[in-house]
Amino acid sequence: MATLGINYLSACEGGISFTIGTPEGEIGRRADSIADGVELISKYGIANVVYGSSSMDFASDEGFADDDGAQKMWSAILHTAGRI
Secondary structure, eight states: OOOOEEEEEEEETTEEEEEEEETTEEEEEEESSHHHHHHHHHHHOEEEEEEEOGGGTSGGGGTOSSTTHHHHHHHHHHHHTTOO
């Protein structure tokens, strides 16, 4: 299983925090908008498996309008990036 690319998501203060596997190790990046997320996908790619923190299911605790706000944002990022 490849772990290079975006491999973990967390809802964080109205945005999504990404953990990204690189050849040098893991790094963290943040998307505050759909455009930010698309840029990160373009730059780093997506791992074969992407895991999500429970904060993705309870996003209202992390500044989103409702609990599925972070999931909606991730779906919009994937759609805009042409991944779905």
